Amino acid sequence: MTLAGFLLLFQATAVSPVCSAEIHEIIRSEVEQIRAGGYLIGNAWVASTSLLPRFYEARGFEPAWQDARRRDNFIKFLSEIGNEGLNPQDYHFTSLVALREEIRLNPHPEVRKLAHWDLLLTDSLMVLVNHLLVGKVDPLTLHPEWNFSRRNGYEDPLALIREGMETADIGPFLHRLLPTHPLYLRLKEALAEYRARAAEVNWGRVAEGETLRGGMSGKRVGQLAQRLAASGDFAGPLPEKPFFDHELTAAVKGFQRRHGLQADGVVGPRTLAELNVPDEERIDQLRVNMERMRWFLHDLPEDFLIVDIAGFRACLIQGGKMIWSAKVQVGRPFRETPSFRSQIDYLVVNPDWTLPPTIVAEDVVPAVLADSAYLEKNSISILDYQGRRIDPARVDWRRYRQAKFPYLLRQEPGPQNPLGRIKFIFPNPHAVFLHDTPSRYLFGKSERAFSSGCIRIERPFELAAFLLESPSAAGMRRLREALDSGKTKTIFLPRPMPIMLLYWTAQVGPDGEIIFKRDIYGRDSLLLQALDRKFALINGAWLSF
Structure with a gap:
C-alpha cells in the first residue's frame, strides 16, 4: 500500500509524495527500540516488548491499522472497558484518542505520528486481549501457591492477534474473549447497578450508638431505613416518623444474609460496620472479584x-x-x-x-x-x-x-x-x-x-x-x-x-442477589492496589498464554 493510500485511510488529506517504504522504515526502527524494552511513545510506555516486534517483523513492518472502521470500533470498545472493571488508561486510551484527533485535524500529519499511532493501537490490543483472557494481575505475584493454568486454548498469541486484525468490526472478536460464565455476567451487571445507584443517591451512614432492634424509633432508625432503601434492601416507603417495624426488621435480615452475617434482624456492631461500608468500596469489591474470575473461569x-x-x-x-x-x-x-x-x-x-x-x-x-x-x-x-x-x-x-x-x-x-x-x-x-x-x-x-x-x-x-x-x-x-x-x-x-x-x-x-463477604484474610486491598496500578510489561503473561 502507498503512503498516500495509508493517509487516506487515516482520513487525512494529501501530503507531499513520500515512498511507502518510509513508514515501514520508521516502524522498523521503533520496533528495534521497543524490543530493547522500556520504550516510550509520547506519554505511553509500550508493554508488548516481545510479541509486538514479532508481529511487525512477520508482516514486513507494514502498518496494521489501515482500516478506519476497525480503529474506531476498537477505540469505542476501549471506552467501555470500565464495564469489565478494567481501566481504559491501561490500554493507552487517552494517547490514542489524542493522536486520532491530531491526525484528523492536521492536513499534513507527520509520518512518524502515523507510525506511532499504529504501534500504540497494536500494543493496546495485545495488552487488552491478554487481560480479557487471563486477567490483568498475575495471581502468582500475590499468591505464590497459585497453580491454575494461565492457558486459554490459544497456543499462538500472534495467530489470535492476526485474527482480530482480519475483520473490520473488531468488536465481536473482542466480545468473544470476555468471560461468559453467568456468575461473571451477574457481577458485571451488579457493577453497573452499584455505579448507577452511587451516582443517583448518597447511601449515607447510620450513626454510631446503641444496638438497634425492633420496636425502637428515632433519628438513627430513620438513617437505617434510608441506608437500606439506598442499597435496594428496603422497598417500602420511608415513614415520616421512623419506627423499627416488621418491614424494617425483614430488610435488616435480608441485608445480613447478603453480607454473611447472622440474620437476626438486630443492628449490632458487625451489622453497623457493614452498613457503613461506602458504596465506592463495594464497587471496588465487585471489580476485584471480577478480576479473580478472569483468573480461573477459563479453566x-x-x-x-x-x-x-x-x-x-x-x-x-x-x-x-x-x-x-x-x-x-x-x-x-x-x-x-x-x-x-x-x-x-x-x-x-x-x-x-x-x-x-x-x-x-x-x-x-x-x-x-x-x-x-x-x-x-x-x-x-x-x-x-x-x-x-x-x-x-x-x-x-x-x-x-x-x-x-x-x-x-x-x-x-x-x-x-x-x-x-x-x-x-x-x-x-x-x-x-x-x-x-x-x-x-x-x-x-x-x-x-x-x-x-x-x-x-x-x-x-x-x-x-x-x-x-x-x-x-x-x-x-x-x-x-x-x-x-x-x-x-x-x-x-x-x-x-x-x-x-x-x-x-x-x-x-440463588435468586441472583449479590452477596458480599468479609475479607477475612485481607486479600482484597492487595489485589485492588495491583488492579489499579499502572500496567507494566506483559512478556511473562504472554509466554504463559
Missing part, C-alpha cells in the same frame, strides 16, 4: 469440588450443576487456607494424623512445656523417621522452642483426633486436606475461620458417598461398616475428582 472442568474459602462452604459440581453443598471451617487469619488446584485421589477412614511442622512448633512444643502429660492426654505418639517410638521423657523440649523438631508426632484414630473419622487426600505441598472434625459446634457460627489451614467439612460422609459414586443406601451402609470397624483404611476413588480452593468476597446468590 473449569466439567465436574469438580470447590471450596469457597471466604464463604465457608464447599460445593460439588457435576455437569455444570451443583449437586451437593455443605458448610466448612477454614484456616485462621494467621494460618490461611491457600488457594490452589489439585484432585482428590483417595479418602482414609478412621485416620491417624501426622502433625504438620508448623503446628508442632507453634502449638505442641509450647503445650508440652506447659503440661508434660499433654501428649498422653491427646493420644499423640513420638516416632523417628524409621517409625520407631520415642519416649517423650527423653526429648529435651526446651531445645525445640526455636530449633526444628527432629521427630514425627502422630495422633491415633479416635474421638480426640482433630481429623475426625474421615479425611480426603489431594496432592499438594501445603499439607492441606479436607476432613471430618470433632469440633462440630463451630459449624453453627456465621464465620468459620478456626482451623490451621485444612478444611473441616460439615457432612463428610455424604461427600464421601458422592465421590465413591455410591450415594445409595447400600453405598452409605458399606461406608458406615468401614467406619465402624475402627480400622484405618484407604479407599481410592473410582475417578479422581478435581478440587479448587478459591477465595472471593462477592458472589451471586
Whole structure:
C-alpha cells in the first residue's frame, strides 16, 4: 500500500509524495527500540516488548491499522472497558484518542505520528486481549501457591492477534474473549447497578450508638431505613416518623444474609460496620472479584469440588450443576487456607494424623512445656523417621522452642483426633486436606475461620458417598461398616475428582442477589492496589498464554 493510500485511510488529506517504504522504515526502527524494552511513545510506555516486534517483523513492518472502521470500533470498545472493571488508561486510551484527533485535524500529519499511532493501537490490543483472557494481575505475584493454568486454548498469541486484525468490526472478536460464565455476567451487571445507584443517591451512614432492634424509633432508625432503601434492601416507603417495624426488621435480615452475617434482624456492631461500608468500596469489591474470575473461569472442568474459602462452604459440581453443598471451617487469619488446584485421589477412614511442622512448633512444643502429660492426654505418639517410638521423657523440649523438631508426632484414630473419622487426600505441598472434625459446634457460627489451614467439612460422609459414586443406601451402609470397624483404611476413588480452593468476597446468590463477604484474610486491598496500578510489561503473561 502507498503512503498516500495509508493517509487516506487515516482520513487525512494529501501530503507531499513520500515512498511507502518510509513508514515501514520508521516502524522498523521503533520496533528495534521497543524490543530493547522500556520504550516510550509520547506519554505511553509500550508493554508488548516481545510479541509486538514479532508481529511487525512477520508482516514486513507494514502498518496494521489501515482500516478506519476497525480503529474506531476498537477505540469505542476501549471506552467501555470500565464495564469489565478494567481501566481504559491501561490500554493507552487517552494517547490514542489524542493522536486520532491530531491526525484528523492536521492536513499534513507527520509520518512518524502515523507510525506511532499504529504501534500504540497494536500494543493496546495485545495488552487488552491478554487481560480479557487471563486477567490483568498475575495471581502468582500475590499468591505464590497459585497453580491454575494461565492457558486459554490459544497456543499462538500472534495467530489470535492476526485474527482480530482480519475483520473490520473488531468488536465481536473482542466480545468473544470476555468471560461468559453467568456468575461473571451477574457481577458485571451488579457493577453497573452499584455505579448507577452511587451516582443517583448518597447511601449515607447510620450513626454510631446503641444496638438497634425492633420496636425502637428515632433519628438513627430513620438513617437505617434510608441506608437500606439506598442499597435496594428496603422497598417500602420511608415513614415520616421512623419506627423499627416488621418491614424494617425483614430488610435488616435480608441485608445480613447478603453480607454473611447472622440474620437476626438486630443492628449490632458487625451489622453497623457493614452498613457503613461506602458504596465506592463495594464497587471496588465487585471489580476485584471480577478480576479473580478472569483468573480461573477459563479453566473449569466439567465436574469438580470447590471450596469457597471466604464463604465457608464447599460445593460439588457435576455437569455444570451443583449437586451437593455443605458448610466448612477454614484456616485462621494467621494460618490461611491457600488457594490452589489439585484432585482428590483417595479418602482414609478412621485416620491417624501426622502433625504438620508448623503446628508442632507453634502449638505442641509450647503445650508440652506447659503440661508434660499433654501428649498422653491427646493420644499423640513420638516416632523417628524409621517409625520407631520415642519416649517423650527423653526429648529435651526446651531445645525445640526455636530449633526444628527432629521427630514425627502422630495422633491415633479416635474421638480426640482433630481429623475426625474421615479425611480426603489431594496432592499438594501445603499439607492441606479436607476432613471430618470433632469440633462440630463451630459449624453453627456465621464465620468459620478456626482451623490451621485444612478444611473441616460439615457432612463428610455424604461427600464421601458422592465421590465413591455410591450415594445409595447400600453405598452409605458399606461406608458406615468401614467406619465402624475402627480400622484405618484407604479407599481410592473410582475417578479422581478435581478440587479448587478459591477465595472471593462477592458472589451471586440463588435468586441472583449479590452477596458480599468479609475479607477475612485481607486479600482484597492487595489485589485492588495491583488492579489499579499502572500496567507494566506483559512478556511473562504472554509466554504463559
